[in-house]
Amino acid sequence: MGRPAAVRAQGITKCFGDVVALDGVDLDVAPGQIHGLAGPNGAGKTTLLGLLLGLALPDDGSLEILGTPVKRALAAPDGVAGFVDGPGLYPSLTARQNLAALAALRGGARTAGIDDVLGEVGLTDVADDRVRGFSLGMRQRLGLAAALLTRPRLLVLDEPANGLDPAGKKHVHGVLTRLADQGATVVLSSHRMDDLEALCSEVTIVATGRVVFTGPLAKLSAESGELDYRLRTSDPEAARRLAAGVPRLRIAEDSGTRPDAEVLVVCGPVPALDELVVRLVREGVAVRELAPVVSPLEAAFLALTEQRETSR
Numbered sequence: 001m002g003r004p005a006a007v008r009a010q011g012i013t014k015c016f017g018d019v020v021a022l023d024g025v026d027l028d029v030a031p032g033q034i035h036g037l038a039g040p041n042g043a044g045k046t047t048l049l050g051l052l053l054g055l056a057l058p059d060d061g062s063l064e065i066l067g068t069p070v071k072r073a074l075a076a077p078d079g080v081a082g083f084v085d086g087p088g089l090y091p092s093l094t095a096r097q098n099l100a101a102l103a104a105l106r107g108g109a110r111t112a113g114i115d116d117v118l119g120e121v122g123l124t125d126v127a128d129d130r131v132r133g134f135s136l137g138m139r140q141r142l143g144l145a146a147a148l149l150t151r152p153r154l155l156v157l158d159e160p161a162n163g164l165d166p167a168g169k170k171h172v173h174g175v176l177t178r179l180a181d182q183g184a185t186v187v188l189s190s191h192r193m194d195d196l197e198a199l200c201s202e203v204t205i206v207a208t209g210r211v212v213f214t215g216p217l218a219k220l221s222a223e224s225g226e227l228d229y230r231l232r233t234s235d236p237e238a239a240r241r242l243a244a245g246v247p248r249l250r251i252a253e254d255s256g257t258r259p260d261a262e263v264l265v266v267c268g269p270v271p272a273l274d275e276l277v278v279r280l281v282r283e284g285v286a287v288r289e290l291a292p293v294v295s296p297l298e299a300a301f302l303a304l305t306e307q308r309e310t311s312r
C-alpha cells in the first residue's frame, strides 16, 4: 500500500464571527509534493494553512494530516512544522540562540543539527548576530531553519518568499525542492504565480473561502482562455491596419489610441495570431515582440478569481 495523502481535507468550513473564511474547502496533497496555494487577499489561505499547523480547528468538515485524523483539540500534528503570518522569533537572541531555544522546547524530540539547518538556509555567517538586526528575508530564512530543525514530514509555509531577494529565493527554492526529493511534503502560499510555477507540481486557488481550481499547473494554464498579446513592430501603423483585417483578432480598445502607438495589444486565438505574423512578414514589417501581457497562469488566476468575485 502506498503512503497516505499528506493532507486530505473535505468540506472544511471556518468562520470568524460573521466572516466565512473557508466555505466547504476540499484539499488533497500527495506525499512528496510541493503544493501551492494562491488566491487574492483575504481568500482564506492563511486560515487554511493555520488549520494544517494545528493553530485552529475547523468548524465543520474533516481533516486528515499524514494519515491521521485531526482531533478536536489544538495541537501541532506530529511531523508537521512551519509558520503563518511570519515566523515567531526572539529578536533579542541570536539566530543560533533562537534555534537552541526551540530545540530545548522540543525536549527529547528528534531535531536536526542547528549548524546544519543554519547552513542549509544560508545563515551560517550571521548565526551569532541578533535577530533584531535581521532583514525580512533573513527572518524568513531563519523561520525556515526553525521548521527544518524538527525534520518535518509536512512543511507548511505562508508566503515563504516574502522579502527574499532573487538569490535568496533561488536558495530557498533549492532547499524546498531537496526536501520534497527526500519525500517530505510542502504546502506553501504565494501571491506570485511565477514562484509557484518554479516550485510546485500542483496548485490550489481559493477565492472568498472557496476552491476555484485545484490540479496540475498545465491544467491551470489551459483555463486562461484567449490572452492579450503585446505586439511591437517596425511599422506600428501598418501593424494596426493588418491586425484589423485578420478574422477573429481583436485590437484591445485601450491600446494605442494613436494610430502610430508603438505597442499594440491584440487578442485572439493562436491561429489568428499566426495569421497576423504571416501578413506582417509578407508586407515587410518586422516583428520585434509578440508576447502575452500576463502569463497564461496569471491570466487563468485572474479569470478564476474574478469570476468568483462577480458571482458573489
Ligand SMILES: Nc1ncnc2c1ncn2[C@@H]1O[C@H](COP(=O)(O)OP(=O)(O)OP(=O)(O)O)[C@@H](O)[C@H]1O
Residues within 6 Å of the ligand: 016, 019, 020, 021, 039, 040, 041, 042, 043, 044, 045, 046, 047, 048
Ligand atoms: N482571527 C481572525 N479574526 C477575524 N477574522 C479573521 C481572522 N483571521 C482571518 N480572518 C478573516 O478571514 C478571511 C480570510 O483571511 P486569511 O488571512 O485566511 O486570508 P489570506 O488569503 O491569507 O489573505 P492574504 O493574502 O491577505 O494574507 C478574511 O476576511 C479575514 O479578515
